[in-house]
Amino acid sequence: MRDTTTAPVISAQALNLTFQTGDGPVHALKDVTLDIAKGEFVSFIGPSGCGKTTFLRVIADLEQPTSGTITVNGMSPEAARMARAYGYVFQAAGLYPWRTIAGNVKLPLEIMGYSKADQAARVEKVLELVELSGFARKFPWQLSGGMQQRASIARALAFDADILLMDEPFGALDEIVRDRLNEQLLALWARTEKTIGFVTHSIPEAVYLSTKIVVMSPRPGRITDVIDSPLPRVRPLEIRDSPEFIEIAHRVREGLRAGHLDD
Amino acid sequence: MRNVLPVLTVTACLIALWYAAVVPMNQQWAQDQARRAGQDLSFSALVADTMSQQRPRLPAPHQVAQELWNSTVVEEMTGRRGFMNTGSLSNRSLIYHGWVTLSATLLGFAIGSALGIALAVGIVHNRAMDASVMPWAIASQTIPILAIAPMIIVVLNAVGITGLIPKAIISTYLSFFPVVVGMVKGLRAPDQMQLDLMKTYSASGGQVFAKLRWPSAMPYLFASLKVAIAAALVGAIVAELPTGAVAGLGARLLSGSYYGQTVQIWSALFAAAILAASMVALIGLIQRVTLKRMGMAA
Known part of the structure; x- marks a missing residue:
């Protein structure tokens, strides 16, 4: 060992x-x-x-x-x-068009069963980390390609995998x-x-x-x-x-x- | 609103064509009548006659509109058996017959949509169903509904099921198919990357369905529901034909053809068309609201 x-x-x-x-x-x-x-x-x-x-x-x-x-x-x-x-970031951002940016970042947290309060706090934290704080309520199509990719990185970071x-x-x-x-x-x-x-x-x-x-x-x-x-x-x-x-x-x-x- | 003008133009052209066809279609009877009376028929008299016959081969648009008005509003407001006088719908009004057909349509549509969605979920998630169900679903639609509808009515009647249910079953038979096809396509719409993403979260099958497959399938669902509800209405009307023309738009069509009441047939046809168009428009409205709330403005 x-x-x-x-x-x-x-x-x-x-x-x-x-x-x-x-x-x-x-x-x-x-x-x-x-x-x-x-x-x-x-x-x-x-x-x-x-x-x-x-x-x-x-x-x-x-x-x-x-x-x-x-x-x-x-x-x-x-x-x-x-x-x-681990968190995985793909070549394309692959955000769900029917979810807002915050909703997309929240997706793994919902699946992994985090509490509602914890979800909101984590979403806020990682969106700040990728400098997208003001865009939480926007839909993916309202963002540029670079911003979408940053959102997908935030999504991979949200559950704090090492x-x-x-x-x-x-x-x-x-x-x-x-x-x-x-x-x-x-x-x-x-x-x-x-x-x-x-x-x-x-x-x-x-x-x-x-x-x-x-x-x-x-x-x-x-x-x-x-x-x-x-x-x-x-x-x-x-x-x-x-x-x-x-x-x-x-x-x-x-x-x-x-x-x-x-x- | 800018769509209105082209639609009105096309409608006006169709009505003009219809009027133009009325004169030659009905002139035989008008000329026979004139000959028997020993009169000469002027062109204006011919036109006036062909537009106002009791049993024309092709009724004029205004006759159909008049009949639609009389057999709905006038009948219910002033008729002896109308709603105003009796508190219940008159069995001579298209509102009553339309409702009879509509209730079977809606029940059949509800069952058909649920069945179609359930089959699609099975096909997408189960290899055996994927291989076996679709050929049967396609085969079911190649059987003429006119051939199978009386069988279903007779068999169900023999076991004591009559009225709404047999008609709804025939509506179901026609309406589940577009939903199966659309939803199989829709539930398979997520690409490999999106499925891989779910796998990296160790998402369960249920979570993949609820969070990815189902929302992805929404646009497909509404498209197939529009087809399905129109098919359900056709199914309900066809189902009314072999029951002896008791009630419903199908019954109106059948009794109209028994007695040569072409105006009645045409107004029943239009009532069915208006019903179908309203239901499709209603689904379109729900679609717009839903997709807008999902951020996928159509």
């Missing part, structure tokens, strides 16, 4: 996942071994089909690995999901909005001390946000490089022009290129 205070929050050992498709088996994950410690911000970067989203979905118990072991908070992913150990899994949450947004949301996400991470798993296509986004960058490559989906970022935890946007930042970005790019050379 490992000591739970230092044990990794997420631990994958020799994980394999093969999808059976009409064109034969697709090896989505091959021998993925990775430990994520508490409070880390881990980005998964790689081209389409490298298995980064699949890995996130395995952590969330939305996909079943074919072989290998994975634990989340020391439990199986299913037990962790049942214990509501782990936040984010699958390209800002992929559909423009560069300017994305920068702003990245900044806000870092501030939120600093305040809440959550463990974050973050899937992205964007090298600057991965380097700017992460304490650990996992570079993946496709066919079969595997990890080609794991970079522990030397950047400090507090990061102004200007840090992206520093030599350290550029050096890490360069290493990520090299890792992505190496993965492609195998083709």
Whole structure:
């Protein structure tokens, strides 16, 4: 039995996942071994089909690995999901059009049986956290895409899970909005001390946000490089022009290129 | 309100076409009458006659409107058996017959909608029902209702069930189908991402239904309810035909055709159409209010 205070929050050992498709088996994950410690911000970067989203979905118990072991908070992913150990943010905000912003954020709380008073207090708190306090009574269609995505992050934060899994949450947004949301996400991470798993296509986004960058490559989906970022935890946007930042970005790019050379 | 003008224009065109058709349709009888009387029929006299025959092949619009007025308001206000004189609806008024049909329609519609929703819930949640129910539902609708309606009436009559229930069952038979089809589609409207989201909350099947599938299905429900209530009315009218034309709009149609009372047939037809349109409009109103409250203004 490992000591739970230092044990990794997420631990994958020799994980394999093969999808059976009409064109034969697709090896989505091959021998993925990775430990994520508490409070880390881990980005998964790689081209389409490298298995980064699949890995996130395995952590969330939305996909079943074919072989290998994975634990989340020391439990199986299913037990962790049942214990509501994580909040998940999808590529699209996926807010319910028939619920107000507050109603959407309240959705997980209703399902998990929080008291009415607790629901209201939590909704207010997380909407403030994502800077949407004035929009509680608006319907999703009255908000911009960036605001909708922030609302969906608030929804994932509402029940205060220690782990936040984010699958390209800002992929559909423009560069300017994305920068702003990245900044806000870092501030939120600093305040809440959550463990974050973050899937992205964007090298600057991965380097700017992460304490650990996992570079993946496709066919079969595997990890080609794991970079522990030397950047400090507090990061102004200007840090992206520093030599350290550029050096890490360069290493990520090299890792992505190496993965492609195998083709 | 800007929709009113086109609708009125189309209505005016239809009425004009109808009037234009009245003269050629009814002229035979008018000319026969004139010949027997040894008179020459001028064109204006021909037109006047074709517009005011007792038993025209095609009654003129104003005759139908007159009959509708007489057999509703006038009958109930001044008729010997009317509401004003007896305190109950006259069995000669379209209000009475319309209500007889409407009550069967509403009962059948209620049962049919409930049955349709229940079947759709079963189909969406149960693999065996998914594979087995839909083909039967489709097959049920390929049987002509005119063929099966008398059977249902006769069988139920044999076990002592008469009156409202057999008619409501035939309404049910026609109205459950659009609700099944619409609600299966509606309950399956949530995409995989929304279902995955529910899974990350470890939501129970009941919670997924109540919080996701049911609200998603609302627009589909109202669309199919509109079709269903019109079908329910058709079912109730058809069900009245084999019962011997006692009461109801179907009975008015049947007795009208027995005695060649074309004006009565047409006014019963219009009464049915007005009834159907009002019910569809009522559901449309409920739909608007509901979807507006849900933030999904249609």
